[in-house]
Amino acid sequence: xxxxxxxxxxxxxxxxxxxxxxxxxxxxxxxxxxxxxxxxxxxxxxxxxxxxxxxxxxxxxxxxxxxxxxxxxxxxxxxxxxxxxxxxxxxxxxxxxxxxxxxxxxxxxxxxxxxxxxxxxxxxxxxxxxxxxxxxxxxxxxxxxxxxxxxxxxxxxxxxxxxxxxxxxxxxxxxxxxxxxxxxxxxxxxxxxxxxxxxxxxxxxxxxxxx
Numbered sequence: 001x002x003x004x005x006x007x008x009x010x011x012x013x014x015x016x017x018x019x020x021x022x023x024x025x026x027x028x029x030x031x032x033x034x035x036x037x038x039x040x041x042x043x044x045x046x047x048x049x050x051x052x053x054x055x056x057x058x059x060x061x062x063x064x065x066x067x068x069x070x071x072x073x074x075x076x077x078x079x080x081x082x083x084x085x086x087x088x089x090x091x092x093x094x095x096x097x098x099x100x101x102x103x104x105x106x107x108x109x110x111x112x113x114x115x116x117x118x119x120x121x122x123x124x125x126x127x128x129x130x131x132x133x134x135x136x137x138x139x140x141x142x143x144x145x146x147x148x149x150x151x152x153x154x155x156x157x158x159x160x161x162x163x164x165x166x167x168x169x170x171x172x173x174x175x176x177x178x179x180x181x182x183x184x185x186x187x188x189x190x191x192x193x194x195x196x197x198x199x200x201x202x203x204x205x206x207x208x209x210x211x
Contacts, residue, residue, distance in 0.1 A: 029188070030054045030109065033136050033195050039104030042128060044093045044121075045111035047071050049078030049086075057084050063103070067092045093121060101130045101202075109138040112174060113165035122178035129200035135180050137196040141171030144191035152192075171196075 031054045038059040043051060046064035048071055055062060064079075064086050066072050072088055079086045094115060106125040112118040125135055143149045152168040159167045171194050175182055180198040187194055 026050070027053070029138055029193065029195060032186075033109075033138050033197070034107065037105045037107065037134065037136060040102070041105045041107060042098070042103040042125075043107040044096075044125065045108060045114075046075050046088075047110070049075030051107060051109055052078045052082050052084050052086075055084065057082070062086045063089065065089045065091050065093060065096060093124075096124070098128045100127045103129050103133065105129065105134040105136065106200075107136045110140060112137070112139050112171060113141070113167070113169060118169070118174050119178045122175065122180055126179040126200045126202070131200055131202045133200045135198040135200060137171075137175065137194065137198065139171045139194045139196065140167070140192050141174075141194060142168045142192070143189075144187075148190050148192065 030051050034051060034054045037055060040061045041055070041063070043062065043064045044066075046066045047068075049064070052075070062084065064072075064075060065088075066075070067090065069090055072090055075086070076088060078084075093111075094117070106129045108125065112121065115121045122135075129135055142152055149168070156166060156168045159165065172182075172185065175196055175198065179201055181201045182196060182198050184197040185194060
């Protein structure tokens with residue numbers, strides 16, 4: 001999808017994302033995922049700042065990136081309401097350049113569904129995170145229930161057109177295909193929702209991942 005069109009879609013959805021940030025079930029998952037996050041933290045595709053209430057502001061130095069200016073405006077309001085100090089950057093994650101090894105943790109929630117090449121984005125997260133640092137993902141993908149999975153395949157073209165995201169990606173396979181090392185996973189809602197705890201792995205030049 002044309003990136004300018006995608007940004008316009010997310011700009012229009014910013015108010016909805018801001019309302020959805022208060023959903024109890026998603027909040028429970030976010031809290032579970034992020035409870036041990038600390039140090040210098042990069043959150044990619046920050047959206048409306050729905051993860052902000054679950055960071056410990058005394059132990060986190062947060063950098064937040066999104067390509068949608070309206071999403072960032074919502075995130076700034078969220079941060080101000082929580083008295084959370086955040087450095088905001090309006091950038092396209094797929095084109096973002098950051099110094100390698102510059103973060104202790106990288107967080108991404110409900111974003112891998114939208115990238116043209118999610119494996120490449122994960123590999124970028126892996127480079128930005130220090131070796132052994134935490135990579136924390138909350139994502140939605142194809143269900144392990146055959147009926148639900150078939151439904152996701154059927155509605156995917158419309159979902160992609162309306163919301164800009166894929167409903168039928170195999171998120172676990174995508175993560176396993178990247179350079180990051182999976183530590184633990186949990187699945188909910190018929191396997192559609194994934195909580196994934198991973199760590200950054202930096203290979204020697206010329207080395208081939210063991211996958």
